[in-house]
Amino acid sequence: MSTVVGGAAASGSVGGGPLLSVRDLSVVFGRRGQPGFTAVHHVSFDVAGGEVVGIVGESGSGKSVTSMAVMGLLPARGVRISGEARYRGRDLLTMPDRERARYRGAELAMVFQDPMTSLNPVVTVGTQVTEVLHAHERLSRADARDQAVDLLRRCGIPDPARRLGEYPHQLSGGMRQRALIATALACKPKLLICDEPTTALDVTIQAQVLELLVELVRDLGTAMVMITHDLGVVAGLCDQVNVMYAGRIVERAGCHELFARPRHRYTEGLLASIPRLDGDRSLPLTPIPGTPRDVVAWDRACAFAPRCRFVTDACVRGDLALAPLGPGHDVRCVHPAGGAAPGAVTATIQEAP
Amino acid sequence: MLRFVVRRLLLLVPVLFGLSLLLFAWLRALPGDPARALLGDRATPQGIERLNAQYGFDQPLPVQYVRYMGQLLQGNFGNSPRTGQPVLATFVERFPATVELSVAALLFAVVVGIPLGYFAAKRAGGVLDLVAVGSSLAGVVIPVFVLAYLLKVVFAIGLPGLDWLAVLPPSGRQDVRINATHITNFYVLDGLMTREWDAAWDAVRHLILPALALGSIPLAAITRMTRASVLEVLGEDYVRTARAKGLARGLITRRHVLKNAMLPVITMIGLLTGQLLSGAVLTESVFAFNGIGSYLFDAIATLDYAVLQGFILFIALIYALVNLVVDIVYGLFDPRMRVR
Numbered sequence: 001m002s003t004v005v006g007g008a009a010a011s012g013s014v015g016g017g018p019l020l021s022v023r024d025l026s027v028v029f030g031r032r033g034q035p036g037f038t039a040v041h042h043v044s045f046d047v048a049g050g051e052v053v054g055i056v057g058e059s060g061s062g063k064s065v066t067s068m069a070v071m072g073l074l075p076a077r078g079v080r081i082s083g084e085a086r087y088r089g090r091d092l093l094t095m096p097d098r099e100r101a102r103y104r105g106a107e108l109a110m111v112f113q114d115p116m117t118s119l120n121p122v123v124t125v126g127t128q129v130t131e132v133l134h135a136h137e138r139l140s141r142a143d144a145r146d147q148a149v150d151l152l153r154r155c156g157i158p159d160p161a162r163r164l165g166e167y168p169h170q171l172s173g174g175m176r177q178r179a180l181i182a183t184a185l186a187c188k189p190k191l192l193i194c195d196e197p198t199t200a201l202d203v204t205i206q207a208q209v210l211e212l213l214v215e216l217v218r219d220l221g222t223a224m225v226m227i228t229h230d231l232g233v234v235a236g237l238c239d240q241v242n243v244m245y246a247g248r249i250v251e252r253a254g255c256h257e258l259f260a261r262p263r264h265r266y267t268e269g270l271l272a273s274i275p276r277l278d279g280d281r282s283l284p285l286t287p288i289p290g291t292p293r294d295v296v297a298w299d300r301a302c303a304f305a306p307r308c309r310f311v312t313d314a315c316v317r318g319d320l321a322l323a324p325l326g327p328g329h330d331v332r333c334v335h336p337a338g339g340a341a342p343g344a345v346t347a348t349i350q351e352a353p
Numbered sequence: 354m355l356r357f358v359v360r361r362l363l364l365l366v367p368v369l370f371g372l373s374l375l376l377f378a379w380l381r382a383l384p385g386d387p388a389r390a391l392l393g394d395r396a397t398p399q400g401i402e403r404l405n406a407q408y409g410f411d412q413p414l415p416v417q418y419v420r421y422m423g424q425l426l427q428g429n430f431g432n433s434p435r436t437g438q439p440v441l442a443t444f445v446e447r448f449p450a451t452v453e454l455s456v457a458a459l460l461f462a463v464v465v466g467i468p469l470g471y472f473a474a475k476r477a478g479g480v481l482d483l484v485a486v487g488s489s490l491a492g493v494v495i496p497v498f499v500l501a502y503l504l505k506v507v508f509a510i511g512l513p514g515l516d517w518l519a520v521l522p523p524s525g526r527q528d529v530r531i532n533a534t535h536i537t538n539f540y541v542l543d544g545l546m547t548r549e550w551d552a553a554w555d556a557v558r559h560l561i562l563p564a565l566a567l568g569s570i571p572l573a574a575i576t577r578m579t580r581a582s583v584l585e586v587l588g589e590d591y592v593r594t595a596r597a598k599g600l601a602r603g604l605i606t607r608r609h610v611l612k613n614a615m616l617p618v619i620t621m622i623g624l625l626t627g628q629l630l631s632g633a634v635l636t637e638s639v640f641a642f643n644g645i646g647s648y649l650f651d652a653i654a655t656l657d658y659a660v661l662q663g664f665i666l667f668i669a670l671i672y673a674l675v676n677l678v679v680d681i682v683y684g685l686f687d688p689r690m691r692v693r
Binding site: 112 | 593594599616
């Protein structure tokens with residue numbers, strides 16, 4: 001089910017609207033009064049109840065910052081956040097932190113990238129799982145403990161009762177990530193944001209943890225935002241996919257559509273750089289040349305232009321809008337792949353002042 | 354745990370033994386002659402000879418060492434040629450004063466330093482941070498005796514126009530008019546034990562200024578260490594996790610920030626304790642606080658072997674015990690360091 005709607009048309013309503021509606025979210029790092037660095041620029045996306053939305057991009061594309069801004073986890077100083085992130089119609093960005101803390105952990109939960117550092121080394125696993133229950137629900141210690149045992153068991157941790165009394169250093173990386181997932185899902189949140197949850201794990205464990213996440217999320221009816229640089233993670237998992245580059249969404253489509261018909265040259269490049277079992281092994285992989293640091297400012301050109309093989313003068317002439325290019329498929333590109341006439345898109349380029 | 358403590362205590366035996374040997378050799382390698390130092394310029398050769406014979410300084414060094422160790426094992430630290438008193442008796446009388454002062458100074462440094470460092474880190478770059486960092490820098494660079502005199506002049510003697518500030522006693526450990534009972538020679542403790550509340554309070558009042566002076570450097574060290582440590586921990590992933598759980602601020606601070614940030618501070622407090630005990634000399638002399646400091650100073654000037662050996666061995670023992678306590682406390686905070 002897709003609830004993605006273009007531009008300003010959506011305003012999160014409490015009733016049938018999306019669970020989370022992010023509109024024009026921008027995050028600028030830098031002190032007040034100085035130009036600063038724009039990490040996220042006018043990002044908009046929706047997450048419906050029970051839906052799995054992917055945010056894909058390479059390091060520095062702004063995907064983690066987006067999720068941290070929504071959760072209110074960015075530092076208060078040196079960061080300017082604008083736009084809105086409405087959860088069930090209420091803007092998380094303007095709400096006081098004390099109030100936002102009531103949502104965090106209870107309705108909005110998050111699983112982070114590195115399980116080795118995301119658990120407090122000097123507090124038992126049990127305390128770290130139960131403290132979120134105590135923070136949001138009135139529970140006796142025994143009840144919280146029982147729930148924690150149950151959660152750990154459901155997350156595939158053997159002998160959970162014993163694990164509760166252990167410290168993080170006594171658990172393997174995979175076990176720690178399972179414990180963190182158990183913690184995140186303890187209060188049955190409506191939305192789970194996963195920031196590269198498998199990146200720090202062994203490849204064999206990655207698949208297990210992903211499978212576990214999907215299973216738990218389906219069971220609980222929790223919506224999920226999956227942030228990853230790995231299109232392989234997105235493929236079997238997401239309903240909607242947003243591809244980010246240099247702080248902006250450059251392509252958005254349903255999962256199947258995106259893999260079948262990538263339109264942005266960056267997405268196309270990402271897909272071409274994935275090794276395939278069924279491909280011709282004599283051919284070398286096709287990398288995207290350059291690094292994410294080779295960007296130009298979005299307000300003057302397409303930021304991907306320096307790395308794009310299809311770049312023309314039209315790409316560096318002005319600000320580029322995210323424009324629909326088929327049903328439920330938005331692209332920010334002058335020369336989209338897949339044969340569509342570029343003329344339709346050039347109309348969205350405004351001359352730079 | 355018990356095994357760990359016993360093992361560490363047993364380990365102390367060879368350490369102290371080795372130290373005693375080293376110390377013995379080192380003190381005797383120092384230039385100067387104790388008999389001459391004690392009897393002064395006009396000492397006669399006969400007088401020096403008599404003193405040397407009396408204290409066994411004329412014997413070969415190995416004999417002296419064996420004799421000294423023999424006494425030590427019986428709990429006898431020897432007599433001081435300078436005072437003629439047994440060293441141990443003087444220690445028992447004077448050491449409690451130094452310990453009391455050191456503990457008070459450390460208490461002041463910990464109680465003020467940890468919150469100051471924490472809030473400085475929370476508002477890094479803010480006004481409080483600047484004040485904390487600035488004053489801790491001042492705490493380190495102002496020599497202790499300058500600070501001690503300053504405190505004494507302002508809060509005990511009184512400046513013209515500011516004499517309402519001078520509410521504390523300028524020197525000593527207790528007002529002699531109180532005529533307090535002394536059991537342990539820890540005056541505050543004695544006052545509490547005998548329920549002589551006014552005696553205890555008076556001892557506390559006498560402690561305040563010396564403790565502030567002596568505690569200034571530890572305060573600076575603890576403030577800075579706490580600040581740096583908290584700053585580091587605030588950036589840790591698990592603090593972000595804790596915030597993502599929507600925990601109350603106080604809980605995040607206590608359980609996730611402070612419990613981790615205190616680890617290096619605890620180590621530092623252990624090191625500071627030893628320093629305080631042996632470093633109270635200046636403060637003690639400014640406030641005429643009859644601790645071990647002035648006694649030790651005179652002992653150095655007269656090459657009083659018995660006093661110096663006894664004192665350094667004693668300090669080493671306390672140092673080792675304090676560090677044992679630190680290791681145990683460390684385990685309470687950090688399970689990875691827990692002793693078995």
